[in-house]
Amino acid sequence: MATEGGGKEMNEIKTQFTTREGLYKLLPHSEYSRPNRVPFNSQGSNPVRVSFVNLNDQSGNGDRLCFNVGRELYFYIYKGVRKAADLSKPIDKRIYKGTQPTCHDFNHLTATAESVSLLVGFSAGQVQLIDPIKKETSKLFNEEGLLSSPTRPALRVEP
Numbered sequence: 001m002a003t004e005g006g007g008k009e010m011n012e013i014k015t016q017f018t019t020r021e022g023l024y025k026l027l028p029h030s031e032y033s034r035p036n037r038v039p040f041n042s043q044g045s046n047p048v049r050v051s052f053v054n055l056n057d058q059s060g061n062g063d064r065l066c067f068n069v070g071r072e073l074y075f076y077i078y079k080g081v082r083k084a085a086d087l088s089k090p091i092d093k094r095i096y097k098g099t100q101p102t103c104h105d106f107n108h109l110t111a112t113a114e115s116v117s118l119l120v121g122f123s124a125g126q127v128q129l130i131d132p133i134k135k136e137t138s139k140l141f142n143e144e145g146l147l148s149s150p151t152r153p154a155l156r157v158e159p
Contacts (some may be wrong), residue, residue, distance in 0.1 A: 026083070052078065053106035057113035064091070066118060066132065068101040073120065075132035094133035099124040 016025040051055070058154045065078035075092040076085045099122040104119045107117040117138070127141040 036133065040114055047102055049101075049102050049103055051118070053108055053111050053116055055111050055113045055116060062113070062131075064106075064116065066104055066106070071096045071100045073101050073104070075118075092135055094130075096122070099126065 002130070016023060020026070023142055032057055047068075049068055053064050055062045055064060061077050061079060063078040063080075065076045066091075073092075073094045073096070074087075074090045076087070076090050079085060101120050102123050103121040105119055107119070110117055114133065117132055118130050118132055120130060126144050129138040130136070130140070131138060
């Protein structure tokens with residue numbers, strides 16, 4: 001139903017509006033339910049990495065997704081680009097206090113529906129082997145940070 005003078009329809013559904021308090025926006029479920037994020041910091045950058053693995057299970061949901069945001073590491077079931085993952089229910093979530101994850105990758109050769117190995121590299125040079133399905137930590141390598149990291153040069157041993 002149009003108003004007089006050729007204005008907009010009265011039954012128009014709005015997806016956003018502005019008030020004194022700010023802008024209100026209708027968000028898609030995948031964006032609305034995402035886990036708490038680290039606030040945006042324009043001074044430095046928090047690298048975000050994503051790793052995928054297929055576990056070949058019989059349920060049809062064999063794909064798993066791992067990503068990091070700041071000091072947090074998340075592990076989810078990945079249902080593809082057409083279905084949004086329920087980001088409020090991760091399979092595993094880890095928060096690190098001393099350093100932050102900068103890279104990670106799955107061992108695709110040994111991955112099964114019951115166990116998967118995930119290797120995580122940290123900003124201080126440590127490397128951790130974890131199993132996000134069993135929710136256990138297997139090993140921590142370079143705990144002292146003696147090997148090179150992106151923020152420190154490598155130590156040299158000369159003969």
